[in-house]
Amino acid sequence: MTDFECSHTWAEAQDAADPLRAFRDEFHIPPHDGRDALYFCGNSLGLQPKGVAAALQAELDDWSNLAVEAHFRGRSPWMHYHEYVRDTMAEVVGAMPHEVVAMNSLGVNLHLMMVSFYRPTAERPAILMEAGAFPTDRYALESQVRFHGFDPARDLIELHPDGPGGTLSMQAIEQAIAEHGHRVALILLPGIQYRTGQVFDLARIVSLGHAAGCAVGFDLAHAVGNLPLTLHDDGPDFAVWCTYKYLNAGPGAVAGAFVHERHARADVPRFAGWWGHDKTTRFQMGPTFVPTPGADGWQLSNPPIMALAPLRASLDVFHRAGMTALSSKSRRLTAYLDWLIRSRLDDVLDIVTPNDPAQRAAQLSIRVRAGRDAGRALFEHLERHGVIGDWREPDVIRLSPTPLYNRYADCFGAVEIIEAWRRSVTA
Ligand SMILES: *Cc1c(COP(=O)(O)O)cnc(C)c1O
16 A cells, blocks of 8 residues: 555655755756656666765865875875775765775676685685676676686576566576586675666575585675665675766775675785775885785775765765655655556556565666667657666666656656557557
């Protein structure tokens, strides 16, 4: 049962009563024909927080006025800059502060984490992943298997979707771990599948994987900032994510990595750089690498200040809104879009994303039942009318209402625009 109503008035009343409504004003909403576009693409590139410009300007000013001295005397001394995002990032992923670090980009962090946690042996050479993984993940994993001298045809085990709409059941994951676990060095799965929007049960995957003797890592590109995470308690060995999707830190922004506390002081093999060296002795410039305990010990280089400043401004918004409040709005907002589509457009659209609220977050992946060409036509109609989603081959339109800046009225508006398209093609 829902209290949803298919009307603009109802949607506007929901927005007026939304305790998070003020956050929308903290973002630049792209215009379309003199009005705000209906932006449903936070799953791909989050909108720009208005605080970013001032955050960047402050660092530009310190660079102008202080130059090298800004490392120590800036308003936010650059020396410690990556630490300024640590607490808020830990909050967003449910980790202890020393378990997270902002560094590099997602693909780079995935490789660096595999250097440490994919340690194949002749008896246990394999990686278990999903067949529909994001291409970079597939490329990275396959290249790691080859790099260690193993054969991806045998040692990259891919889980094929067995559920409706290309989803992957927990039973299939359990079965694969039961069958292959003894040969698997690393299980690498996403928190949320990018094409279907399916949410995976991370705690369960970790417990099954560890019971079978495998290391477990997650790619949280679509999960971070989208649903509350509990990485410390779930206990994966590592996780990686980017920050330009739901985290709104800007194109190509600095990514994140999580290394579980149990590895914080362990002698884990890694690729080392001076910024990962013990902070207290880093500037003695000695020849022997002594890692800083925790995730910081995986840093290579001194941090890119201009790239971290937007992340810092963006995480501040998350800190003030709180993942719990964001998630409760997100569930209802996405449920509203789901309900509108099912009740108004059921004859033309299928929703691929699981209907179970525990198995989805913001994103709904939609297929036009008439096929790919009709799907492309709808996608272009949406673009022309200022509804910004994205297209994923072969036939999926992704729409992701995000709780920081999307409104119930956006969902209603998008559905009205889809209804106009249906009238135009059936007329
Ligand atoms: C967005 C995304 C990426 C992108 O990787 P970059 O290194 O940031 O270019 C990788 N993997 C997944 C699952 C993604 O969703």
